[in-house]
Amino acid sequence: MSKKGAFICIEGLDGCGKTTQAKLLAKKLGKSHSAVYTAEPSRGKIGTYIRKSYLYGEKRLSSVLEALLFAADRIEHVETEVLPALNEGRLVISDRYVYSSLAYQGAAGLSLEWIKKVNEHALQPDLAVFIDVNPNTVMSRLKPKKSVMENLETQQKVREIYLEFVEKGSLTRINGDKPQNEVAKEVYEVVTKFLNAPR
Numbered sequence: 127m128s129k130k131g132a133f134i135c136i137e138g139l140d141g142c143g144k145t146t147q148a149k150l151l152a153k154k155l156g157k158s159h160s161a162v163y164t165a166e167p168s169r170g171k172i173g174t175y176i177r178k179s180y181l182y183g184e185k186r187l188s189s190v191l192e193a194l195l196f197a198a199d200r201i202e203h204v205e206t207e208v209l210p211a212l213n214e215g216r217l218v219i220s221d222r223y224v225y226s227s228l229a230y231q232g233a234a235g236l237s238l239e240w241i242k243k244v245n246e247h248a249l250q251p252d253l254a255v256f257i258d259v260n261p262n263t264v265m266s267r268l269k270p271k272k273s274v275m276e277n278l279e280t281q282q283k284v285r286e287i288y289l290e291f292v293e294k295g296s297l298t299r300i301n302g303d304k305p306q307n308e309v310a311k312e313v314y315e316v317v318t319k320f321l322n323a324p325r
């Protein structure tokens with residue numbers, strides 16, 4: 127398997143199990159590579175602001191402000207965590223990345239072109255995986271402390287946008303409506319196939 131670094135992001139609806147899957151993937155890959163798990167919103171100043179002051183608040187910000195905050199956090203995340211790890215030849219597994227902005231802020235009504243534009247300085251991921259779970263299933267799994275994004279209508283719209291990127295070939299879809307270990311196996315297979323291919 128190639129030992130070159132790579133930037134892989136794991137995407138999906140709230141409650142689809144992507145955090146568990148991204149962490150499992152980093153652990154499994156860690157047996158043969160140096161792999162790091164990271165997430166957005168990030169642990170940086172902007173990501174912390176997003177989580178603490180807004181995500182679990184009463185209502186959503188304007189969609190433009192949301193998109194700009196997530197885009198700013200992304201640049202900080204890339205500069206402080208992703209690039210330094212890639213430069214050391216590590217595999218970086220990010221729990222959410224730019225497709226989250228396209229799907230969530232797109233579902234809030236913004237044009238995908240504009241969202242792409244404000245994210246144009248964010249590093250392109252080498253591989254993006256979408257863990258697809260039925261929106262009704264995720265709604266039944268979510269904790270009482272729901273974020274401002276977590277309602278069925280939003281989750282359905284978000285999924286539709288993710289699926290558009292699957293159709294275009296930029297996201298690799300994995301059926302997440304299966305037992306956790308089977309999903310983990312599929313994620314690992316997709317990622318190792320990518321890492322083994324000539325790059």
Ligand code: TYD
Nearest residue numbers: 140166167196222223226227230231273275
């Ligand atoms: P989530 O991965 O659920 O974080 P946590 O595990 O801390 O709950 O992400 C939080 C929310 O932020 C989620 O509802 C999706 C939303 N989000 C966006 O709307 N746009 C983005 O660009 C990102 C990264 C997240």
